[in-house]
Amino acid sequence: MQMDERKWTILKAIIKTYLETGEPVGSRTISKFPDLNLSSATIRNEMSDLEEMGYILQPHTSAGRIPSDAGYRLYVDRMMEEKEQEVTEIRDLMVQRQDRMELLLKQVVKFLAANTNYATMITGPRLHQTRLKFIQLSVVDDSQILAVIVTETNVVKNRMIRLEHGLDRDTVLRLNLLLNTSLNGLTIEQINLSTISKLKEEAGIHSDVVSQVLDAVAEAISREEDVEIYTSGATNFFKYPELSDTEKASELISTFEEKHPLASLMLPSEKDADGENGNIQVYIGQETPLDTMKDCSVVTASYDMGGGMYGRVGIVGPKRMDYDKVVGILKNLTQQLDELYKK
Amino acid sequence: MQMDERKWTILKAIIKTYLETGEPVGSRTISKFPDLNLSSATIRNEMSDLEEMGYILQPHTSAGRIPSDAGYRLYVDRMMEEKEQEVTEIRDLMVQRQDRMELLLKQVVKFLAANTNYATMITGPRLHQTRLKFIQLSVVDDSQILAVIVTETNVVKNRMIRLEHGLDRDTVLRLNLLLNTSLNGLTIEQINLSTISKLKEEAGIHSDVVSQVLDAVAEAISREEDVEIYTSGATNFFKYPELSDTEKASELISTFEEKHPLASLMLPSEKDADGENGNIQVYIGQETPLDTMKDCSVVTASYDMGGGMYGRVGIVGPKRMDYDKVVGILKNLTQQLDELYKK
DNA sequence: TGTTAGCACTCCAAAGTAACGAGTGCTAAC
DNA sequence: GTTAGCACTCGTTACTTTGGAGTGCTAACA
Numbered sequence: 219m220q221m222d223e224r225k226w227t228i229l230k231a232i233i234k235t236y237l238e239t240g241e242p243v244g245s246r247t248i249s250k251f252p253d254l255n256l257s258s259a260t261i262r263n264e265m266s267d268l269e270e271m272g273y274i275l276q277p278h279t280s281a282g283r284i285p286s287d288a289g290y291r292l293y294v295d296r297m298m299e300e301k302e303q304e305v306t307e308i309r310d311l312m313v314q315r316q317d318r319m320e321l322l323l324k325q326v327v328k329f330l331a332a333n334t335n336y337a338t339m340i341t342g343p344r345l346h347q348t349r350l351k352f353i354q355l356s357v358v359d360d361s362q363i364l365a366v367i368v369t370e371t372n373v374v375k376n377r378m379i380r381l382e383h384g385l386d387r388d389t390v391l392r393l394n395l396l397l398n399t400s401l402n403g404l405t406i407e408q409i410n411l412s413t414i415s416k417l418k419e420e421a422g423i424h425s426d427v428v429s430q431v432l433d434a435v436a437e438a439i440s441r442e443e444d445v446e447i448y449t450s451g452a453t454n455f456f457k458y459p460e461l462s463d464t465e466k467a468s469e470l471i472s473t474f475e476e477k478h479p480l481a482s483l484m485l486p487s488e489k490d491a492d493g494e495n496g497n498i499q500v501y502i503g504q505e506t507p508l509d510t511m512k513d514c515s516v517v518t519a520s521y522d523m524g525g526g527m528y529g530r531v532g533i534v535g536p537k538r539m540d541y542d543k544v545v546g547i548l549k550n551l552t553q554q555l556d557e558l559y560k561k
Numbered sequence: 562m563q564m565d566e567r568k569w570t571i572l573k574a575i576i577k578t579y580l581e582t583g584e585p586v587g588s589r590t591i592s593k594f595p596d597l598n599l600s601s602a603t604i605r606n607e608m609s610d611l612e613e614m615g616y617i618l619q620p621h622t623s624a625g626r627i628p629s630d631a632g633y634r635l636y637v638d639r640m641m642e643e644k645e646q647e648v649t650e651i652r653d654l655m656v657q658r659q660d661r662m663e664l665l666l667k668q669v670v671k672f673l674a675a676n677t678n679y680a681t682m683i684t685g686p687r688l689h690q691t692r693l694k695f696i697q698l699s700v701v702d703d704s705q706i707l708a709v710i711v712t713e714t715n716v717v718k719n720r721m722i723r724l725e726h727g728l729d730r731d732t733v734l735r736l737n738l739l740l741n742t743s744l745n746g747l748t749i750e751q752i753n754l755s756t757i758s759k760l761k762e763e764a765g766i767h768s769d770v771v772s773q774v775l776d777a778v779a780e781a782i783s784r785e786e787d788v789e790i791y792t793s794g795a796t797n798f799f800k801y802p803e804l805s806d807t808e809k810a811s812e813l814i815s816t817f818e819e820k821h822p823l824a825s826l827m828l829p830s831e832k833d834a835d836g837e838n839g840n841i842q843v844y845i846g847q848e849t850p851l852d853t854m855k856d857c858s859v860v861t862a863s864y865d866m867g868g869g870m871y872g873r874v875g876i877v878g879p880k881r882m883d884y885d886k887v888v889g890i891l892k893n894l895t896q897q898l899d900e901l902y903k904k
Numbered sequence: 905t906g907t908t909a910g911c912a913c914t915c916c917a918a919a920g921t922a923a924c925g926a927g928t929g930c931t932a933a934c
Numbered sequence: 935g936t937t938a939g940c941a942c943t944c945g946t947t948a949c950t951t952t953g954g955a956g957t958g959c960t961a962a963c964a
Contacts, residue, residue: 623943
């Protein structure tokens with residue numbers, strides 16, 4: 219069967235109505251649509267066709283129709299273009315909080331949740347390609363030194379390093395100099411075996427300290443295993459009856475509380491690193507990698523702040539999500555994040 | 562009316578049964594209790610008395626009895642003594658993660674939630690009385706320097722400081738020396754106006770840098786306004802039918818997602834600072850300061866890690882909470898936290 | 905050939921009804 | 935003081951009824 223113009227108009231009408239109401243839509247409702255001038259009987263025939271084609275389905279014999287996953291998918295694919303929603307408020311947040319990444323991200327998800335009525339999430343930017351700006355070792359006490367690591371993008375990390383024997387201040391000064399001259403401006407990937415062995419050699423009897431520092435650097439800069447994820451609006455699930463029965467809601471909210479499982483929704487795609495921004499990924503129903511979200515849709519978008527800092531931001535809601543709006547907001551938001559640090 | 566031994570036994574029996582089942586308890590159920598050897602009719606008479614005294618109440622005429630807030634209160638007050646629950650597992654967590662406060666706290670709440678089936682929360686330790694160990698300024702670039710602040714308790718904080726004009730390395734070295742000699746070993750309270758003005762004087766033309774550093778120190782060490790709060794197990798509310806209707810659950814979980822409102826449950830009492838540890842606060846029903854929790858009970862306990870680091874840890878659950886167990890676990894937990902850093 | 909009006913049919917949701925039973929208070933007897 | 939017995943209350947559960955929204959099909963119409 220062929221999907222002609224009229225079928226598409228009807229399908230759009232069904233989906234739009236269902237997005238608003240959450241109730242199955244009947245032929246009479248559609249027949250009242252302004253762009254359509256057909257009787258309910260004709261609509262019924264077309265609906266019957268659309269059902270056969272797999273785009274809509276009936277919960278039971280004498281009910282209206284609801285969109286199937288395939289229906290949503292078609293709708294989303296055809297709608298994905300254009301859309302430049304304005305999200306001005308967020309810009310203010312950013313300017314205000316530029317120096318505290320964590321706060322910024324928390325505010326972003328909160329803002330998103332408040333504006334969409336869905337649950338939202340964002341990953342802290344990974345620092346993979348980031349270059350080191352400097353490393354500072356300081357003596358804390360006899361058995362510990364503190365390593366402060368600053369990246370090109372001004373992200374600061376600390377690690378305490380325990381030692382068998384204390385180091386005197388001169389040695390620490392020397393090590394500082396050594397580390398900074400050797401590692402300055404390198405990315406994590408560029409610190410390879412030869413750099414390391416050369417460093418250790420130069421460090422002489424303190425090579426164990428050097429290797430501990432390097433471990434700390436590696437761990438601080440690119441902790442693959444626990445990317446920070448911030449979430450907000452998990453209780454928005456209660457706003458959609460189809461998700462708010464105790465069991466489903468409980469599972470969903472748990473997932474948002476745990477945070478780690480969400481990582482599988484936010485995997486960076488290859489394109490992200492290419493600087494191709496705002497590229498949007500939509501999972502509908504069964505398509506999502508998480509079992510708990512088989513009744514949800516997930517929309518994520520990548521952001522790239524430059525200097526190797528990139529991550530993803532996403533929204534989880536019912537399948538009858540307002541895809542249009544969500545895609546628009548995400549596109550705009552990521553664009554603003556992109557510009558924030560680039561200038 | 563007098564609360565005699567028999568009434569107390571019956572009240573205990575009612576509360577215990579209700580804690581388990583969550584259903585109103587009838588006289589026949591109680592009459593089967595082993596320590597009691599009375600017919601249901603007698604129990605009914607006693608129950609009638611207990612109701613008159615305000616310790617139990619009837620949801621409707623022909624239902625069993627449930628404990629009132631006053632009943633729980635009596636029960637809790639009489640039960641509060643003894644109890645040394647063993648919580649060995651937690652000790653392992655602690656040893657493993659000693660150097661990362663944030664991770665430790667997250668693990669503690671997670672552990673608590675898993676072991677009690679209630680929602681749990683913990684405040685990061687406040688650093689009020691903490692002494693400074695050292696301050697390290699480093700040049701980041703022309704317009705920024707980084708201040709690293711380390712306290713006696715090895716808590717590390719960073720702050721970026723923006724400058725009008727860059728500083729050369731010698732000046733930074735000099736400032737470092739100045740700051741450390743003047744501030745070393747002082748608590749926040751001890752850095753008073755005279756210290757500050759003396760410092761500024763010695764800093765000469767760089768007094769603006771000094772005051773910015775001091776601001777950073779003050780802000781980093783004692784941010785009263787946003788104490789960190791970690792939570793876990795918010796979805797445990799679903800396990801108790803009396804809390805899991807959509808509206809209540811939604812409000813409760815939101816509160817746990819927001820985190821800030823919880824601060825009012827975790828206010829440090831005067832005793833906490835005195836080093837009197839594990840002192841336990843129980844709010845029952847209407848007693849809680851948060852409106853959303855009028856149907857809940859809240860139990861919190863203080864911990865004191867020494868060196869001016871103290872905070873609170875707490876549990877939120879239904880009024881029919883297993884107070885015995887909760888108090889036991891909290892006592893044990895706080896004791897372990899206390900010992901952790903003190904040695 | 906495509907569109908529409910009409911009609912019988914389906915089936916969910918809401919409202920009403922009935923039966924059940926757990927629990928009570930009261931009374932009278934032990 | 936304790937207990938057995940009994941009438942009564944009232945929420946819970948299951949079953950029945952009813953209304954209406956929506957469908958598919960057929961026949962008539964343009």
